[in-house]
Amino acid sequence: MSADGLRVTDFDGPADQGGVFNDLAHPVALLGLKPDVWAIDRLGCIAAVGEAKTASDVFNAHTIAQLKLFGHLRHRKSSEFCRLYIAVPHSAAHALDRALASARLAGASHVRRLHIPDVMLRACSNARR
Secondary structure, X not given: OHHHOOEEEEEOOOOOOOHHHHHOEOOOOXXXXXXXXXXXXXXXXXXXXXXXXXXXXXXOHHHHHHHHHHOOOEOXXXXXXXXXXXXXXXHHHHHHHHHHHXXXXXXXXXXXXXXXXXXXXXXXXXXXX
16 A cells, blocks of 8 residues: 555554554444555545455455445545455465455456465464454
């Protein structure tokens, strides 16, 4: 998100690799669902939502509900879709395909998929949450 010019304002940490983001406020829930990350654009408007999932948490009812809600949020002023960043272990890429299809987001241009090498996640204490 930061690399795309957005400013992360809320982060559901702490996480081993969270760095400075671990000191941010925790995200608030939206319609009972809380994202892992909120980010704003240079105008201060909500521009993106982020979710990180473990392999066992990619394709289930809760994640699909999150994707349906977060993946269909729109900017207040422009009515364009907010970006949705979704990070999953590389081994769970096919499960993410199914989850995005179930949420009617397959191929959506505002969805940013991040496939994290599984070996990088094994050392993280929060990889099993």
